[in-house]
Amino acid sequence: MTRRIALTVLALVTVLLVLAVVPLGVLLTEREETSFRSAAEASARALASAAEENLSDHKPETEMLRVLADTQADGGCAAVYDATGQAIARTSCTTATGGSVPAMVTAVLAQPRTDVTRADGRLTVAAPIGDSEDAVGVAVLVRSADPLNDRIAVVWGWLAAIGVAGLLAGVLLSVRLARWVGSPLREVDEAAQRLGEGALEVRAPTGRGPQEVRRLAATFNTMAGRNEALVHGHRTVIADVSHQLRTPLAALRLRLDLLAADADEETATDLAGAQDEIARLSRLVDGLLAVARAESAVPRPVTVRVDQVVAERIAAWEPLASERGVALAGHCPDGLSAPLGAGDLEQVLDNLLANALDAVPGGGHVRVEGRAGRGAAKLRVVDDGPGMSVRARESAFRRFGNPEAGGTGLGLAIVHRLVTANGGTARLEDTDGGGLTVELDFLARAAPMTR
Known part of the structure; x- marks a missing residue:
């Protein structure tokens, strides 16, 4: 500009x-x-x-x-x-x-x-x-x-000198004007980029440039302040809810364990069912809190080695896959990387692998594929399980949107929030021959290295 x-x-x-x-x-x-x-x-x-x-x-x-x-x-x-x-x-x-x-x-x-x-x-x-x-x-x-x-040459010489002097004055004027207008806008742009990267405290200077640019900077600062207040407030609410819900659930589970220890067989059976429901409720609370954190978090991207994270998560889930008789494999080109929030890719892969291993019967296959495309990192989690209907795929990324989900129905919602918060996209496709394929695209962008 x-x-x-x-x-x-x-x-x-x-x-x-x-x-x-x-x-x-x-x-x-x-x-x-x-x-x-x-x-x-x-x-x-x-x-x-x-x-x-x-x-x-x-x-x-x-x-x-x-x-x-x-x-x-x-x-x-x-x-x-x-x-x-x-x-x-x-x-x-x-x-x-x-x-x-x-x-x-x-x-x-x-x-x-x-x-x-x-x-x-x-x-x-x-x-x-x-x-x-x-x-x-x-x-x-x-x-x-x-x-x-x-004499004519002298006249044109003087006019040329005047023209050059005027042109130099015009260059200085244009540069000064461009800097007067452009520098504050560039600072607002840089502040907006830092805000998008998670620096909620960033503000744009308001004392430079034309009145319209100053007004824009003041409006941006107002917006940034409100966003900071909303995010901090949301995080505070999440922390409070986490404490208020988990504490009584843990106390209730402890009491049921004590009662089951001295109860007769019939009562112990009923108490075991109650414990299962409490465990399910705990997982549901954990899932809701995870979704809320994903929605409220503003990731600060760092350069993440996608190939290394995929290899680590495959190794972590391999014992469970072997126990269930599912073949788990992964492949990524060496050096594949993407700018992502710290820990976000691990959480995304954990949710996708957990869903896939729950859905695929014994003898099935789950594989994670990575590749580079036009400066972006692309991941695919492919399984040959029962798959999902068109209706289920359309609503799977919403909270409790999948009516066919066997668990809490929050795993794909967490995945979607984390991927989109990092500027990427997530979509569900049918696997050739049956099953479900989750495709993730992480947009390439500059990622500052943080300590």
Whole structure:
């Protein structure tokens, strides 16, 4: 954004400079050319006036020769022609008598008027001597256009310097403006990224940039403060509920154990059923608390070696799989990694493997497959058990959403919360040949290394 603002302002300044400098340069060039031509015509008329005193009034040619000398001293060439087109006086240089000058003299004598031409880097002026209807001669003045070109070059040089100075000023202005607007926005963006990574205490600076950016930073800080309060409040509630529910359940289970020790066989059977229900209730409470923690937690991602975690969880669940007669295997390419919250992948795999081992009968297979795809880590937990119906798959990620669940119905809900909290996706598919496949995609993103 900063670059776009700077380039936009710089382009605008460049266009304004071009629209201002180029027309001004053209105007000044035309003015210099007009001034140079007018000066040459005035000098030619002055020469014609001095020559007229000699040709018409038969006065001495002293004044005419003085004007010729002054013209040569100014760097010009001049000549005076009589009515027959013969040069009667001229400067030492021959420019005013050669080239196209004779043709100009003939034209002016035939039709008395001042004729001006510019060619080969010279300006030639032919002015009639005498009356406008009956010329007695022609005064020709030739001047080099080099002084004019030098003045025009100086004009364009100054204009170019002004343009460059204006462009540099525009660059400084655009950079300052871009930083003034972009830096606070970048800080808000960085604060938002840190907030998303779990730094609930982060806030954006509010004292820099335009009013709209300051208002955005203040709004972000308000939102961040409320989120921090909600998350901390949620965590406090979870801790309180965990303590308040687990303590009486543990006390109740202890009392039932004491009663079962001294009870007769029939009463002991009833008490064993009650203990099973308490154990089920304990698992249900643990599952609800796990879901609540997954929903309220804001993971701080670190780089997790997915291949190592898969190998560890396979090794941890292998004894239970062997006991139930289920073949458990896993495969991940070496070095496969993903940015995840610490411990989240272990919890996800534990829930998926527990569900799979509960669903697959003896002789079945469960395998965990990992692969890399476009910078992301992909995991598949595949089993050949009874699978799930379409209706069950559609609601399996909701709390108690799976009507076919044999346990608490919270395992897949925990998996879904943990995966989505880390920016990934989870979906359920049928396994070819029967069974259920859980596919997990963890998006690739920068993960700061934490200690």
